[in-house]
Amino acid sequence: MHNPQLNKDGELTHLLSIEGLPQRILTQILDTAESFMEVSARDVKKVPLLRGKSVFNLFFENSTRTRTTFEIAAKRLSADVINLDINKSSASKGETLLDTIDNLCAMHANLFVVRHASSGAPFLIAEHLQRIGLNDVHVVNAGDGRHAHPTQGLLDMYTIRHYKKDFTQLRVAIVGDILHSRVARSDIHALTILGVPEVRAIGPETLLPKHLDKLGVHVFHDMEEGLKDCDVVIMLRLQNERMTGALLPSAGEYFRHYGLTPQKLAAARPDAIVMHPGPMNRGVEIHSAVADGPQAVILPQVTFGIAVRMAVMSIVAGN
Amino acid sequence: MNIVIENGRVIDPKNAVDRNASLFIANGKVAGLGEAPAGFVAEQTIDATGCVVCPGLIDLGARLNSIEAELAAAVAGGVTSLVVPPDADPPLDEPELADRLVHRAKEIARARVLPLGALTLGLKGERLAELAGLKKAGCVAFSQASVPMIDSEALLRAMEYAATFGFAVWLQPQDYWLSRNGIAHEGEVASRLGLAGIPVAAESIAIATIVQFVRDTGCRVHLTRLSSADGVALVKAASADGLPVTFDIGVHHLLLTDNDIGYFNPHARFVPPLRTERDRQALSDAVVAGLAPICSDHTPVGADEKLLPFGEAKAGATGLEVLLPLTLRWAEAAGVTLSAALARITAAPAEVLGLQRGQLAPGATADVCVFDPAAVWQLTPDALKSRGKNSPWTGYLLNGKVRRTLVGGRVVYSG
Secondary structure, three states, X not given: OOOOOEOOOOOEOOEOOOOOOOHHHHHHHHHHHHHHHHHHHOOOOOOOOOOOOEEEEEEOOOOHHHHHHHHHHHHHOOOEEEEEEXXXXXXXXXXXXXXXXXXXHHOOOOEEEEEEOOOOHHHHHHHHHHHOOOOOOEEEEEEEOOOEOHXXXXXXXXXXXXXXXXXXXXXXXXXXXXXXXXXXXXXXXHHHHOOOOEEEEEOXXXXXXXXXXXHOXXXXXXXXXXXXXXXXXXXXXXXXXXXXXXXXXOHHHHHHHHOEOHHXXXXXXXXXXXXXXXOOOEOOOEOHHHHOOOOEOHHHHHHHHHHHHHHHHHHHHHO | OOEEEEEXXXXXXXXXXXXXXXXXXXXXEEEEEOOOOOOOXXXXXXXXXXXXXXXXXXXXXXXXXXXXXXXXXXXXXXXXXXXXXOOOOOOOOOHHHHHHHHHHHHHHOOXXXXXXXXXXXXXXOOOEOOHHHHHHOOOOEEEOXXXXXXXXXXXHHHHHHHHHHOOEEEEOOOOHHHHOOXXXXXXXXXXXXXXXXXXXXXXXXXXXXXXXXXXXXOOEEEEOOOOOHHHHHHHHHHHHOOOOEEEOEEHHHHHOOHHHHOOOOHHHOOOOOOOOHHHHHHHHHHHHOOXXXXXXXXXXXXXXXXXXXXXXXXXXXXXXXXXXXXXXXXXXXXXXXXXXXXXXXXXXXXXXXXXXXXXXXXXXXXXXEEEEEEEEEEOOHHHXXXXXXXXXXXXXXXXXXXXXXXXXXXXXXXX
């Protein structure tokens, strides 16, 4: 099947999903991000790679944090950044997603950073751009429904590589609401592509997608068992609305079984790192003693995230 | 008018006919096969060299968003009778609406329209529609289209009431609660793409409920558009018990699986959802075994309603003009003879409807389809007469092109 995020030369022209990307592209992004880490430490935090280009942040779903990191990343690449909060503008007037895109293309947009509540929305945009022949307009998925959040997946990989160096000896556990998590899906694909031999998913049956084993994941329902000897623990955010249906009885019961406490973390390797895509619910999925403890690398993730987003935008816009 | 269709291969599966012969038509009926009836003088001759001459296709499910265009599409696809589900806007829940539809179809005078009346007012699953009145206006049975019945008691009472009058009820088995949030089969593909799933249990639970009510009420039920292996097994078991339950399968479900969603292709969104290869195989086996007819489930959807993210796009595909070529495609893949394949879209659906159509025996109504089985055409929006250009097969080369369609002995399409 044709992979819509690669151009005819096999280069990344959109970043829509980690799935289906070759390892060399993931490594290229991580290496490029590493070279950008130094930029953020300078007094003048800018490189001219996207000078004169327009980056449109199209957030059909609210997210101040992710939008901000994309905005900072684009500005450090010297791009002009336009933030569009679609909830408040055209979509509420009945304009379709692709009408919005056509309008912004008429304003000579170069890159769209898209967040959308529907899985697959960035694919629709990328296919539309191809159909109308705009091969020099690029799409970066900043989270679509439950499907993918590839830049988060890549910054997680950057973090793991930073602390653990080699992917091929690792045991990685992803804990919590995997069913509704686009981060988990992107992490699973990225870890698999980068050669992690054992990826585990830990959670109650109600929060695990069906046939997770087909993605090469080992499923655990018990925290201590699942965390045993892990090198990396990725905690997922539990949305409050999950408590209103029949998925979980209460935040308290969830925390007792799946909240990461120092006691449960003790099952992992002593040098295990703890990650979280944020924002955290302290006392729901993670105990403060862990979130603020020596094994947590949650704030470095945020810093790395800017370099990774710079890398992604410079690579797709450069191809 | 007296018409003779010459030099064709006449395939009439119901009467086990498959031979090169001339078909004679007089007074809207089949007058003879092979030998001209005494005193027959042809006023029109149709040369069917290289073509198959078969009964007009009978489609158990086609939506008519714009009646004129869709009836033109029907005859261009060789479909001479089609069953219309009641989920139009407004729903077909009043005798006047059914009356108007039947009248309009007669005026247009192309394919025959067999409306299904709404089982409940507004298809809301609460209050019964006027079934007897709808029947009188021309409805052939009663249905909820693809709208699930939430209230089981209302369903039981509706079936009791229908059974009182000997009316058939057509139901698409899908449990409301298990399907209300889903957009794809709950399986590996939905997990990977992050699409909310509809488990197979949504279908099997609904079938189990309906079958129990058939047992209790004796109501004749036809289940539309089965999607799963489990569903087929349940209906087979009910039939084996002698219950009056039949079912049909949409042609796309015979050829596609959830893998065809690919990268969120909205043209692969259906209700019920495309399921796994194992399910597709079970559906195909059921059709091969002669347990179920094939229907188009024709659902014209405007381009704007498909150019949306998968979960927001409207479900369904255009079907009337691809029912024949896709059935031929299925038959080839499944190793089914041409005659057996044609039975699934002629005699078999006629049997579900209790009609004498779908055959070419002398005296039968002359609803005829003449098609070239070897003609290859590309499915493009312009190639379709239907307003619905939405198809997972756009761009594909398809085999089988209709050359003539006759309804009641009158040529209504030449291509």
